[in-house]
Amino acid sequence: MEMVNITIDNRKLEVPKNYTILEAAKEANIAIPTLCFLKDINEIGACRMCVVEVQGARSLQAACVYPVSEGLVINTKSQAVREARKVTLELILSNHDKKCLTCVRSSNCELQQLAEDLNVKALRFEGESVNHPIDDFSPSIVRDPNKCVLCRRCVSMCKNIQTVSVIDTNERGFKTIVSSAFNKSLNEVPCTMCGQCITVCPVGALKEKDDTEKVWEALANKDLHVVVQTAPAVRVALGEEFGMPIGSRVTSNMIASLRRLGFAKVFDTDTAADLTIMEEGTELINRIKNGGKLPLITSCSPGWIKFCEHNYPEFLENLSSCKSPHEMFGAVLKSYYAEKMGIDPAKIFVVSIMPCTAKKYEAQRPELSATGYADVDVVLTTRELAQMIKEAGIDFTELPERHFDDPMGEATGAGVIFGATGGVMEAALRTVAEVLSGKSIDNIEYEAVRGVEGIKEATIELEGLTLKAAVAHGLGNARKLLEKIKAGEAEYHFIEVMGCPGGCVNGGGQPIQPSQVRSWVDLRTERAKAIYEEDRELPIRKSHENEKVKTLYAEYFEAPGSHKAHKLLHTHYVARENYPEDKE
């Protein structure tokens, strides 16, 4: 890379030619405040918080979009810069609702942080306050335009990364608002409920639907048997809510906290992930052997499922009929577990802790109630669980070592890696390879399907079959992959799709890192590392070797793909209209 010499705040630096001033300053550890900037996602220079003085330029320049060049002299702290930034911030605050005390993002708000950093101690300007209705009709996402700072990070995420495009900037001037077409609720547009908009929002304008109260009420109800299950990605991110480093593994603390909150049993969704592999692996082998619809596409990600139902109805038959793991688990808890423990399934209340907002929507799908009761009663995000732990006054970092409960306690490494992109594929390969060959295989780490490349392809030699596989994460990549298949440019047997970039570790329900961190640390990679560590340390790493799952089949389901399994563990999908027509 060609280098250039620049001067920032009297410091001489040599930086790559393709850097912006912001990147160069970051490398020299010179902090420049930003608000609308989010690296690789939103680089539009709109908010003017990052202005700097560039020698020879007529006016202050936005550091986030200004490219460096040989001999550039920059001042990031002059009086003019300080004043301009402060006035800009004061103007942004002038029509903000400023209800920080009751805001979900209080103490994790980039606007609040800027006000503190830039020493805003009085509000000089009182602008006309906007008074838009709050959109809380979606089961997953709540949108409060009165807190919106119009940074457009959510719009870029929804439109450019996810290609879902259900929000955009509407109107102009003071009336500008980020909302859906025709100001419809997110519940009435083809929103996938992935929640990626929430994770990039610098303020509290986007948040998940808070369901914690439902869980508190259930826990207080003596008639209910309240059980909880946790997805693999939660255990590698929950610690961040308590100030721990990104990628901390807090499985034991999480289990201990859930016990203290009063759940009767703490189960591991990973066990159901193993069950999913048994069902989905069988489905794959059947489809290949019997000329079924291929490629088979995974169905664990409810955001992806809704995306497919809205945009690619022609692929619905390709979707695996397997329910997502936590829904399978819910169905098992209200059937097998209820019978085994002698508990009336009507009295079992299943809570899922998920890294996901779309799971809230999924849990409400009417077809996901195999036993006559909803498979899962309430879904909480990782953030909501952290909130409950804080509310209960549990010291998260000081807890005794705890393990998941039986009779579904034991999970394998294959179940754990579901949390990272490529994980379901890898877990399936570990099992399918052995089932087809009838031999035990030692080399089970499929590196080709790991990592954060948008679309990963792998060709795996199995017994008598060359299996062509692809993995896409993030809905924009899923779209690219499906278009490729539609155009006849690629053929696969098996495809894994995760709705969120990086898979569940970077789900819409995960802890929110401010742009100042997120722009420079790859959350997907750091959290995935912890997932693979967890996998490596587990004694059993293949789903079909899970003793609990074997018992489950022996005692209840007979075999993968059995009639009973289909009744409880499988589902179906429907094509959904994108914008149902209004009566005009």
Next chain:
Amino acid sequence: MSTNKCCCGCVDEREQKLQEIIAKYKDTRGALIPVLHEAQEVYGYLPMSVQKKISEGLNLPLSEIYGVVTFYTQFSLKPKGRFKVNICMGTACYVKGSGQILDKFKEKLGIDVGECTEDGKFSLDACRCIGACGLAPVIMINDDVHGRLDPDDVEGVLEKYKDL
């Protein structure tokens, strides 16, 4: 899929025209604004059904189209009347009291800016300078110019269109 038939089986001419407009611009980059202009000429406004067809035809998200439609005041989400009342809000007219003229029209027609009377006869809009500052405050009703108005003149102006 869009159809060219209405419920009685006759061909919807406006929709046919819209499909022609879309076909004309289908492969042109940045064609959204001309398509919206021409579509509005056909329909008089840009309701959801029309925007949806443009979204489908140009392969652009509806949210993006709606964003453009609401950004420019020229585009309208609501139907326009047979007589389009445009009140000039340019600087000269504004200082000469076009605000009061506008208020009077709102009162007499019983509608707000951007709206249309129930009988579909009048719609009311505020516009930028129409280049007739010498006549300030000035309004236009379709292609007719009415200048040097006083709020008390409004009733008389509307009277002229009563039986048309």
